[in-house]
Structures are given as C-alpha cells and as structure tokens.
Amino acid sequence: MMSRALVKLGILSLLVYVAFLLKTQVDALDKKTHSALTHYIVAATYEKMGDIDKAIAEYQQALKIDYKNPVIHVSLGAAYLKKHEFPRAVEELNLAVKLDPESVEPHAILALLYFSQEKLTEAGKEYELALKKAAALEPQNVSIYKSLAAVYLQQKDYQAAENTYQLIIKLSPNDAETHFFLGNVYDLQQKWPETQQELQKAIAFKPDYHEALNYLGYLYVEKGLNLNDAERLIKRAVELEPENGAYIDSLGWLYYKQGKFKDAVKELERAAALIDDPVVLDHLGDTYLKLKDMNKARASWEKSLQLDPAQDTVKKKIEETRLHQ
Numbered sequence: 001m002m003s004r005a006l007v008k009l010g011i012l013s014l015l016v017y018v019a020f021l022l023k024t025q026v027d028a029l030d031k032k033t034h035s036a037l038t039h040y041i042v043a044a045t046y047e048k049m050g051d052i053d054k055a056i057a058e059y060q061q062a063l064k065i066d067y068k069n070p071v072i073h074v075s076l077g078a079a080y081l082k083k084h085e086f087p088r089a090v091e092e093l094n095l096a097v098k099l100d101p102e103s104v105e106p107h108a109i110l111a112l113l114y115f116s117q118e119k120l121t122e123a124g125k126e127y128e129l130a131l132k133k134a135a136a137l138e139p140q141n142v143s144i145y146k147s148l149a150a151v152y153l154q155q156k157d158y159q160a161a162e163n164t165y166q167l168i169i170k171l172s173p174n175d176a177e178t179h180f181f182l183g184n185v186y187d188l189q190q191k192w193p194e195t196q197q198e199l200q201k202a203i204a205f206k207p208d209y210h211e212a213l214n215y216l217g218y219l220y221v222e223k224g225l226n227l228n229d230a231e232r233l234i235k236r237a238v239e240l241e242p243e244n245g246a247y248i249d250s251l252g253w254l255y256y257k258q259g260k261f262k263d264a265v266k267e268l269e270r271a272a273a274l275i276d277d278p279v280v281l282d283h284l285g286d287t288y289l290k291l292k293d294m295n296k297a298r299a300s301w302e303k304s305l306q307l308d309p310a311q312d313t314v315k316k317k318i319e320e321t322r323l324h325q
Contacts (some may be wrong), residue, residue: 036066040075047079055079070100081113089113104133105136121271127151142172149181161185176206180215186220195219203233210247213237216321221257230254245274253283261290272300278308294321 043058059076066072077092091112096106107130114123131148138144145168154160165182168175199216201207217233220226230307231254237247252267268284271277281304288297297323301314 036062036069036072039065040072043075043079047075047082047196048240052079052082056083068099070096070103070106072107074100074103077106078109081109081116086113086117102133102136104130104137107133124151125153128155140171142168142175145171146178153181153185158185158189162189172203176202176209176212179205180212182211185216194222208240210237210240210244212248213240214244214247214250218253221250221254222256227254227258242273245271245277245280248274249280249283250275252287256283256287258289261287266289276307278304278311280304281307282311285314289317289321297321 003058005017036044039058039062043055043062046052046055046058053210056076056079059072059079060207062072063069063076071095073092077089077096080086080092081087090110093106093113096103098278100106107126111123111126111130114120114126120210128148128151131151134144134187135141135148145164149161149164149168152158162182164186164270165178165185168178168205169182172178177199179202182200183195186192186194196216197211199219202212203216205213213233214233214237217237220230223235234247234250234254238251248267249271250325252264252271255261255267265284268280268287271280272284281300285297285300285304288294288300298318301318301321305314
C-alpha cells in the first residue's frame, strides 16, 4: 500500500500542475465583466498577503457577478480549505466540478482536503479523478500516468495499475522505474514469468537499481531458483546500500537456503539490528533453530509476533519448540 507520505507528495505534485492550469484559466475571466475580474484579482492579492477572510469576501463578490465561472469557485474553495472550513470548501469545489466536468483542479484540491481529514479512501478517489483528467489534457505526460498507477496500486486495483504501466512503457520504453513497478504488479498477481521479465528489464536499463536487484534476488531465493544469480544480485544490492537491513536480510536468507547457517545467522542478526521487521525476525528464528538454539529461536519468533500478531505460522513454530523441550 502506498504510504500516507507518498499520497500527500503525489497530491502536492499534482497541485503544482494545477497551479499552472489555474494561471492559464485566469484568461477565461478576462472575457467576463471587468468588475468580476477586479474582485478576483483583489481576492488573489489578499490571499497572497495571508488575509484569507478578505480574500473570501472578494471571491464571493466576484461570484455574485459571474456565478457560473468555475475558476472562481475553485479559488474560493481553496481559500475555505486554508481556513479549515471544510464543508464550505467541498460545496464550492463540487460546484466547480458541475460547471466544468473536465477540470482537474477541483478534484486535486478535494483530494488534499480529504487527506487533511484522514479520509484516505475519499482522497484516493479524488486524486484518481484529477489524474485521469490531467492525463486527458496531457496524454504524453508520463509523470501523471505514474501517479495514477500508484493510486491504483494503493487501491489494490492491480489490473488498472498493470494497464497504466503498460501505457507508460509505450510512451517511454526504457523507463527502468516503470518496468520495476510493473514487475511488482505482476508479482502481486502471482504472474511469475512476467515478474521476472520486467525486473530483468529494469536492471538492464539501470544496472545499479538496487531495489530491483534485491527484489529479483529475493524472489529467486523464495522460489529456490537461480541461487547463483540470486547471490550475485543481492550482493550487488548490499554493495550499493550496505546499511539496508532488508537487503542484508535477503543475503542472510539466501545463505539459509544454501545451508550456510552460520553465515546466515551473522547476516540476519545484522539485519535485525538495523530494522524492526517481523520477517527478518522470523528468518532469524528459523536459522537459530537450524543451529539447535531453541531459546534464541523462540525469542526471535516472539519478537516477530509482537510486531505482527497475525502470523499463524510463527505461532505454530513457538508452540512446537515448547512441545519439544
């Protein structure tokens, strides 16, 4: 799931694009009466000065003259958002959508509004609508499609994410990041050949892409495939990110799968010291068990369970060690 920080960053990035659109749409006001434009300009000036109350009053005056102008409703909605007057902001932004169904900015601002209220589902929906409309306006803009695909990933709409990443690849065939994320989408859909193919492409286009190196290497380890390739890939990822606990865990788990338990425990202990992760601790517990240290194995699994209580397999391991003592 995409983190809240990434969602907010994506929305703010879109708002930069929105700011450009608003600037171009001010020209629409020029075609309206001079007095409406005057109130709009005065309102924008007050807003820049930080006097939101006066800005709101001027936007309201502009709407009395030119009520059907969506740009004014958007600006008034944004001003209400700054005042944390959310119901009024929503009302104005929804009016803007009705007046101009193809506009981007009302949805983008609504996304930010819902995000500020911790309404992540609503924020995601508005962000998706904004991105779709932005893509319609700029069909060659790869960054917009990337943001849209990230929203689909957050929503677990893997087919929509797959389709969007494939569209990006048509526009930018050598984009390593897109091949990486498409590989991730295939992995989530348990499409192994496609996953492998896309991750290999990501690495081919960007040889130092440590996320892809580790991802593919770890998948090989989990599947018990190409362990020599897995070792090469993971060691390169660790070389590029020597303090990355996730990558060190991959290396330790590779050694475990190779039967090198002393090497495995060394790397997994180092990984556990760097990150608090239930998977790392589970791997470490399995390795302690292979080294016949029941107490350390159980202690590691118990720590793993504290971080993620929903691990039934870990619970079973703990019970089994108790029965065998």
